[in-house]
Amino acid sequence: MEERQISKAVIKRLPRYYRYLGEMLNNGVERISSGELSTKMQVTASQIRQDLNNFGGFGQQGYGYNVKFLYDEIGKILGVDKKHPMIIIGGGNFGHALANYDFEKNGFITKAIFDVRPSLVGTDVRGIPVLMMDELEDFVAREHIEIAVLTLPKDRVAETADRLVRCGIKALWNFAHLDLKVPDDVVVENVHLVDSLMQLSYRISSYENEHKKEEV
């Protein structure tokens, strides 16, 4: 049971490795050394080897890593080799945009969009039906939904999250600007756009401050 806990920092880097390897694969690259990869990705070769060795020895001394093999292995680690049935809660602009996004190729399949507005009954996005919230419980159970994407108004998020948890949902991808409280066995991943924008703005100001003195 006690596989040593992988640090968050490592997990965060995996999708980026996966992306770079995918591109190499497309370009017909067969093998890569940690050294070359480190140059491409602007990280240290040491870090790449350490990160990968958390999960097993994927390389070979004197050769490096086979791109296809490593790509697939990281895919398995990330779980993108499996299908993840998903629903979007909130049929507004953002929910719409996400429904149009091509997450399928990584295994994330959007099965429905849920909303409360009766005007949306019978509509669909790319064939993904918009359903009313009173169908939620049945649908989640029937379609074995794993992930719910929360793109609804802030004041309705908390109750909706609770409701989803009661349905047995495994994971919440939360776009609302608010920290959710859920049981330990439910995974929450936040996308706080405002936070991201604020970090951007901090970095603009801090860059300006650093360079103010130089232009006398």
Place this chain on the structure above:
Amino acid sequence: MEERQISKAVIKRLPRYYRYLGEMLNNGVERISSGELSTKMQVTASQIRQDLNNFGGFGQQGYGYNVKFLYDEIGKILGVDKKHPMIIIGGGNFGHALANYDFEKNGFITKAIFDVRPSLVGTDVRGIPVLMMDELEDFVAREHIEIAVLTLPKDRVAETADRLVRCGIKALWNFAHLDLKVPDDVVVENVHLVDSLMQLSYRISSYENEHKKEEV
């Protein structure tokens, strides 16, 4: 010039402090101690005090922190006390959704949406005009645009980023799944949704693996 470099980890936490303080302010809370805040936010009081002291002594021994004062100070640090003129490049679903988002209250003012599709000429989102890409250079200069939001197809992002850099843009908020190469004086903040979703999926699998053995 050499104000000691603030670590990325600290910057990442600031917007969250800002949000919690904003809520307290709305609820009429006047003062808060690092201890109380630590309970609310689920971080250590030590960390809060360390984080804040990177920027100055905002508190008072025996009293704690004045909520309004601290809120304003963090706002200044993040630069949300200033106006940041912004444009969105890409009038698709995502660009649309972002144009509808209420970033104004934090100082981020969307001035225009740019696209290449002639069918969008003359349209607008909440009064924000959709303009054609050939007007880009003039508009950025005239309106002193600081931030460009990149929500366009992957294959056109790199050239567009270059073009924006040549216009003298200060910051790119990049939603494309791709690492941008820009000069040192241009700030890039990435929102890689696919990466976020993959981390979510990793955590689902890893939770399942950890608990597999228990259900014999």
Place this chain on the structure above:
DNA sequence: TAGATTGTTAATCGATTAACAATC
């Protein structure tokens, strides 16, 4: 075999937490 490059241990660096003197 010789050269290359991994896997892994050890050293360094940085971030978080604990402790406490300063002070309101």
Place this chain on the structure above:
DNA sequence: TAGATTGTTAATCGATTAACAATC
């Protein structure tokens, strides 16, 4: 003044980088 709580230094913990023996 006594109590509370900060600001700040010191201790701990974890993550990154360097080094190198193992091995393909």
